[in-house]
Amino acid sequence: MEKYNKKLNDDFLLKTNLLDITDYKSLELAEAFVFSLRAAQIEQGTYKFQFINSYADELFYQLNNEPAWTTINQTASRLAYYKSELNMLHPFREGNGRTIRIFVQAYAQSKGVNWNFTNVDKETYLNAMIQSVTNTELLEKLFFYTIEFI
Template sequence: MFSKYDVYTTVQSMYCYPDSDVLKNKLNIRDKAELKQAEEEFTAVKQLVLLQEPMKGRFTKTHLLRIHRFLFEDVYPFAGHIRREQISKGDTMFYPPEMIDRQLGRVFDEIHTKKLLSEQDLKKQIQNLSHVMTELNIIHPFREGNGRSIRELIRCMGLEYGLRLNWGNTDRDTLIDAAIASVDDDMAFCDVLTQCLETEE
């Protein structure tokens, strides 16, 4: 279940219990595997709710924060809050916390100033989704739950294009490989996004 792409910090995390790498949580679970299972169960229920009723928003920083809060509010006290410590995964170092707010502003400003949501061409729509997904991934604004929150925002963005994305059409390893590749290529998610497109029956 755990891989080389798990979150890594070089010092004791402020988000973890003392002398532990288990995130402080509202369930007071102290075992990492047990917490992971509980987290997945809680967020799976929330993801089903969002499938039926996507989070309304204007594709801003607040929109993303609200998605994260909704998904993780039953598990983590930091749900909906930007992280305050440096983290990395594998060889990937994400943006330092003091840069996150500004960089999120830049990404969401670009969506609107470049009118990305008005694109009509399918290939360019996929490229726009991959670009935004890449930018948000390297920022990694949250201490935990980045992938699920970002994918839900991208799914909502796809709906603006009239596209239905089903992340169940891919798998964790494919997503991880694309995320790693996206550090050097903002089109790295294009194939995954195309794979996840649902067509009308």
């Protein structure tokens, strides 16, 4: 977990964890323990993620039926929504960030929008993604300043 910026994550994780853990080291240990349990259950075939299939179906149905975007505000809002939801669909902290970013960029291009994320400040981006779990406002602002119609 060292690659995560602790000053951005600590307060959020400690305030919102379901175990009422109040220190980061204990939360890190709990996350590792729970991950190990789930990984073993998945390998043994005794656990399946309950909502991944149905939610993925619903989310990709929405993506496939998304109407054309007509304003930058609408575009930023919809891209923030989809980026956040795709991120939430992925059940672990590690993994899909780059893939989702590339997918969202390609999806935006298919809608006639260029998303230039190469100049986005890493800390601003990470903070927007962390906040997007409960509020996409920062992510919408990030998109607003980095997209253009093509």
